[in-house]
Amino acid sequence: MNxxxxxxxxxxxxxxYNEEKNIGPCLDDLIECIVSAAGIRTEIIVVNDNSSDDTEAEVLIRIQRHPDVVRLIRRHPPGGFGRAVRTGLEFASGDVMIVYMADRSDHPEDALRYFEKIREGYDCVFGSRFIDGSNVRNYPPTKLWVNRIVNKAIQWMFWTNMNDLTNAFKAYRRDVVRTCGPYKTCHFNITLEMSLSALIAGYRIVEIPIGWEGRTWGSTNLRMREMGRRYLCTLLMLFFQRILVNDDVRSERLDETTFAEEVHLELGTSGDG
Ligand SMILES: Nc1nc2c(ncn2[C@@H]2O[C@H](COP(=O)(O)OP(=O)(O)OP(=O)(O)O)[C@@H](O)[C@H]2O)c(=O)[nH]1
Ligand SMILES: [Mg+2]
Structure with missing residues (x-):
């Protein structure tokens, strides 16, 4: 074990957020697959956003068992999925960054495949639940319907074949996150902000099939009615960036380049002494 x-x-x-029955097994599965079996030097950063249940206690138990792997960040109000992801990314220092759900919908084996794909040379890995080889179980029907329509609209607007850009579970090279960020969105629209800003910047992205299961415990935090205007705002913002200032966006994408350096006054030796 590493x-x-x-x-x-x-x-x-x-x-x-309120995942007391899910977060423990979620962490155990990830650690087993990625740290114990694959031996990848990993930090897992849980961002707890004012949960009213025992989510935090469950994480603390895992920190006790794996103090060098698990970290807990406690946020204070206002809450929100996007704010939590942004905070987690600020604390993260790995070469590869993966956003992963606490409700056990995502599979650790897919996270491992994401990591390997980045190691192959891709900048981002976008899992899709809707391509050959993917395996989705218990997706709520209304949500599925809305998801497919929104993703189809995104495909037209952004001229892309990627078909699951609203899913948060994705991997990014650290430079992509640092260059495309700092992100601004506060709620589930961060899924679009992260994926679309990497897409329009022209990063090397690969889409791979993944598994996904509907949650078996707890309740959803995604209120589609409340989120509609937020998704629309993010979508339009990035759409106009793509058609009006894409050259500016792409010119930022110079890997590992320092854009500025401090200039020091070079004091000549005065000759005295
Ligand atoms: N820290 C934090 N986490 C959140 C917040 N809202 C959602 N989450 C977490 O983000 C993940 C996705 O939220 P879900 O409620 O599962 O949303 P969803 O996947 O669209 O809905 P389900 O169909 O119920 O799975 C889960 O791990 C939640 O615990 C929040 O406001 N703060
Ligand atoms: Mg979920």
């Missing part, structure tokens, strides 16, 4: 904190290869950011 559990050293210094310079993780992989940071997994997990926003969690």
């Amino acid at each position: 559990e050293t904190r210094d310079v993780p290869e992989l940071s997994i950011v997990i926003p969690a």
